[in-house]
Amino acid sequence: MSRTFLTSLAALTLSQLPAPLRAETNATAPATTAPAAVALSGAAATEMALAAQSFLAVLDDTQRAKAVFPLTAEERQNWHFVPMDRQGITLGELRPDQDHLVYGLLGSALSAEGWRKTTTIMSFEKVLFDLENGSPKRNTEKYYVTIFGEPKAGQPWGWRFEGHHISMNFTVTADSMVVLTPSFLGANPGEIKDGPRAGLRVLGEEEDLGLALARSLTPDQQKTAFLPGDPPAELLTNQERRVQPLVPAGIAARDLTEAQRTLLWQVIAEYVDRFRPDLTTTAKTSLQKDGGQLSFAWCGSTDAGTGHYYRIQSPQFLFEFDNTQNNARHPHAVWRDFNGDFGADLLKDHYGKNHAPK
Numbered sequence: 001m002s003r004t005f006l007t008s009l010a011a012l013t014l015s016q017l018p019a020p021l022r023a024e025t026n027a028t029a030p031a032t033t034a035p036a037a038v039a040l041s042g043a044a045a046t047e048m049a050l051a052a053q054s055f056l057a058v059l060d061d062t063q064r065a066k067a068v069f070p071l072t073a074e075e076r077q078n079w080h081f082v083p084m085d086r087q088g089i090t091l092g093e094l095r096p097d098q099d100h101l102v103y104g105l106l107g108s109a110l111s112a113e114g115w116r117k118t119t120t121i122m123s124f125e126k127v128l129f130d131l132e133n134g135s136p137k138r139n140t141e142k143y144y145v146t147i148f149g150e151p152k153a154g155q156p157w158g159w160r161f162e163g164h165h166i167s168m169n170f171t172v173t174a175d176s177m178v179v180l181t182p183s184f185l186g187a188n189p190g191e192i193k194d195g196p197r198a199g200l201r202v203l204g205e206e207e208d209l210g211l212a213l214a215r216s217l218t219p220d221q222q223k224t225a226f227l228p229g230d231p232p233a234e235l236l237t238n239q240e241r242r243v244q245p246l247v248p249a250g251i252a253a254r255d256l257t258e259a260q261r262t263l264l265w266q267v268i269a270e271y272v273d274r275f276r277p278d279l280t281t282t283a284k285t286s287l288q289k290d291g292g293q294l295s296f297a298w299c300g301s302t303d304a305g306t307g308h309y310y311r312i313q314s315p316q317f318l319f320e321f322d323n324t325q326n327n328a329r330h331p332h333a334v335w336r337d338f339n340g341d342f343g344a345d346l347l348k349d350h351y352g353k354n355h356a357p358k
Contacts, residue, residue: 044108044278045153045176051108052151052159055101063089063098071149071157077241077342081184081332083137083164088146090163092139102145106161109170109180114274120202121165121187128188138164158343165332171343178279179343183271186332190323203331206270206321210310213263214298217251225251231300231309235320235332242344243336249313250297264296268312271319271335283317290314300324316340 059067067089069075075087091099110118122140129138143163151157151172158171165186171179185203192200201207217225227248237243253261268287272280287294293315300308307324316338323331340346 042176044276045172045178048105048108048159048170048172048178049151049153049157051101051105052147052157055098055105055145056147056151058098058101059089063093066093067145068147073148075146076148076158076160079160079162079167079169079182079184079241080239081162081165081167081186083142086144086146086162088144088160088162090141091143091145092141102161105145105159106168109168109178109275109279111273111276114276117185117202117274118161118166118168120200121185122163124187124189124192124202125164127192131189156343169342171346173343173346177282177343177346179337179340179346180275180279180283181335181337181341183274183335184332185274185334186330188326188330190326190329190331203333206267206333207323207331209263209267209270210298210321211302211304211308213260213267213296214308214310215302216257216260216263217298221251221255224255225296225298227297227299227309229299231307231324232322233324235322235334236309236311237318237320237334237336242341243318243338245313245315245338246297246311246318248297249295250311251295252292253294253296254292256296264294264312268319271333274335286316287314290316 056064056068066087069087078087080086091102094102106118107115122143125138125140125142129135129140132138143161143166146160146162147157148159149155149157151159153176154174156171156173158169160170161168165184165188167182167184169180169182173179187202190201190203190207192198214225227250236246253264256264272283272287291314295313296310297313298308298310300306302308305328307328309320309322309324311321312319318336318338319334320336321331321333323329
């Protein structure tokens with residue numbers, strides 16, 4: 001689990017951490033409520049804009065026409081994580097000197113761990129290509145970058161990096177807030193069985209920590225946390241553009257032991273710490289403030305190698321995981337914001353203030 005995530009928790013969260021962690025954490029609770037999964041980080045927003053500008057500068061007119069859409073385009077919320085044709089420009093359509101700048105753009109947003117997971121998932125397309133006898137839909141270069149609006153200080157814009165099992169969506173507001181959701185990662189295969197990378201599980205921590213939490217629950221706790229029926233074949237929110245809290249919520253964090261709450265925060269860290277730390281400050285503040293209202297729900301068996309699903313919810317965020325396809329060898333993990341996916345609430349406020357009739 002990321003040390004930076006734990007040491008950013010405060011106030012209510014501190015009371016839920018084990019004593020050794022409480023002793024190491026010195027933050028205090030802020031007074032404001034986070035409007036979305038954002039960070040007020042001028043430096044991060046500036047670096048992201050510069051990386052996008054550098055990428056656009058090397059495109060010719062034809063490439064730019066494919067890569068750039070208006071910020072208000074319907075396409076911006078048309079997100080998917082299945083192998084399919086998309087709007088934008090693929091890595092395969094770029095020269096090496098151009099696609100290197102796409103990686104620079106990714107580096108402006110992701111943490112080292114997020115970078116490792118994202119690029120490893122991309123490499124799995126070659127594994128599937130070999131397993132499926134050269135299926136043309138399996139292509140390590142069929143990942144798309146799309147810019148929405150003009151990456152420029154003082155005005156909103158956004159960008160997306162997307163392909164099979166990856167959907168990273170970013171919105172930058174006029175006042176340098178950066179919105180990080182929806183954020184999706186998946187893996188097929190969930191574990192590489194053969195060859196030099198045998199045993200590799202790119203989403204292993206998301207799965208194992210959730211499983212450890214589910215297994216730690218007492219029979220009485222399970223009555224609230226465990227959902228009836230079979231685990232769903234797909235994330236319940238799937239690829240919806242806007243999501244609402246799911247019911248039942250499951251067991252509340254306040255009804256967990258200190259050790260169980262520590263596991264809960266470790267699971268959350270696997271999702272939030274995909275991104276560079278200065279981009280997640282406000283999201284962590286929101287989670288910290290709402291720590292007592294966090295909930296955990298599990299569906300399916302807790303036996304290894306069987307299908308299962310879990311979700312963690314706060315009043316603002318949803319973290320959802322499933323591993324049911326391909327005999328529980330095909331996990332998906334998503335982070336959603338009930339209020340601010342695609343910066344919806346912040347952009348609505350921006351346009352309301354700046355484009356209202358005089």
